[in-house]
Amino acid sequence: MSLQEGEQIALNEMPRHTPYDGSTKPFTIALKTLDPTDWIELDADLETYLAEKDRLYATLPDKVFVEEPDTHPAQREVLDMLAPYLVERFPETYRRNGTGIEIVGTSRHVETSQPSLSPLRAASLLVPEDLILMRRSDDGWRLAAGSLCFPSSWSLGEKFGRSLQDIHEPVPAFGRGTRTADLIQRIFDNLAVEQPVQRFNWSLQAGNDLYLPFSHAQRIDRATNRPSKFSDDELAAQAFMRIERQTLRKLPNSRDILFTIRIYLDPLTVLSRHPDRASIAASFASQLAALDEAQLDYKGLTADRDRLVAVLGKIAASS
Template sequence: MTHLPIHTPYDGSSKLFQIGLKPLDLRNWIEIDETFDFQLAEKRRIYAEHPDDVFVAEQGTEEAQAEVLALLSEHLPARFPERYRREGDRLIVIGHPELEGLDARKLPSLHKASLLVQEDLIVMRRGEEGWRLAAGSLCFPSSWLLTEKFGKPMSTIHEPVPGFGPGTRNAGLIDRMFDKLQVGQPVERFNWSIQAGDALYHPLSNAGRIDRATGRPIRFPDVEAAARAFIRVERQTLRKLPVSGDILFTIRIHLDPIALLKGRPDRAVLAASFAGQLMALDAEQLDYKGLTADRDRLVEALEGMAGLSRQERR
């Protein structure tokens, strides 16, 4: 991976454990970068290997799923003609012959839609208990399991997140924001975490990160190992569907080696801000992010990247 990070919410612009919704220009609803071909192929592989883990849908969501597919089929060739084109009623994904005839396959519409883009797609529906996860395709989970969250309201989904569980102020704010979301006024937010490798399919909890080769928990034994870690950035969007009234939640994963920050002209400021955010996390937040054992080594690596001397460090 040779590109510079596209999104750097760890610069302080999107603080962890805050809602941080911002207006989104619909032209920028979906993102495409140089990992497009790899990530679409990876989705097909994950669907083949974990079909029961990465797709769920309630009965009665078929029309909403079709609505998502229709919106994407309209948006993609107009926004990215170099990647998509229409041939009659068919949408062609250029360079992906495996997707030929996708429209005719007997798959749920949300499944089809998920194979067209790098984003994961979640449909939220309003019920008596609030907004619940009614359907979803999640090939690139960030330390959570789709099947465990299926059918549950937002407050229960967020129960493990410090300050966001049932009865908290943030849980109430999220429900109200979902209720007030208007068609044509989508929003976006960012989240980020640290992981040892570059796996997109990451369903394990952060606290239980396991090295598949050794079967042991992954830890960064020294500063050099911490400097080889990956930053997992989630770009999330919320868009109210005009027909069903459901909300489409998209999650786009960017995986960037921490070492890539060295190539940025603003690396000193960025690395110092990143380190400061890690130092600001409390014990409960560190535990949730799986960083209790590794935070200090990560901070030391970032401060070294920022060019801080030992005297300038904490």
């Protein structure tokens, strides 16, 4: 679903993150340590993201929020960590007001002492990130609760209650029994409370929709038919780079893991204004060109890869 009529993502002059620049390789874990001070990222789009969450909660509540009944203490732990962090880290945006948090310059007030909503859902109304709670069980780490308003081609309902290895089954070389899946399991098991981590993903989409769910059946159909994402109009004008900034943080009391996902949407054309456009666009084109068939199918880029590489080549040559 698209943003409400009249709403737009505020376009930054330059992309905030460029994981396609050769600094990391696609379809690798590429975890980096994260300074806890930088846990959450804000920009001018906060209200747009929160308004879209409001719309999705009102129209598709069962598709964007799930929870196991016994996760409320851990959800509460997330809210109790997040609220004071935001007030201290972003005092120009968040302010304590009575028993909750006020978002300055808006009519938004999120109750944090005794929220009428599930605590994780209340926490999600404070930040642009999606919030996923992972819990250890005999079968590994499973998705026990989550607010997912901005999925990048996956379905919260299909992943709810499933193990980490099963969640990653559609991802080339990440599914159950692979070396990467075993490594991810160990990373989750050994994650230290005091040391959160982060990683990035990228994809390309037509238009600036934030809510991009995809069922397993749709993914199989897309991989079989390999349709183009873009119309016959100019591809560069339609293409948006979708960046996922993911963080992992182990909760000190429950020992559950909070997985946050922050989506950034940048038009592909913004690269033409980047001072390092030649090297960045060339690296991006090289990464696209190097993707194998399974990887292209997973990203939904099989039909469009060559055209996208050509556009990036023109940007690289324009310096």
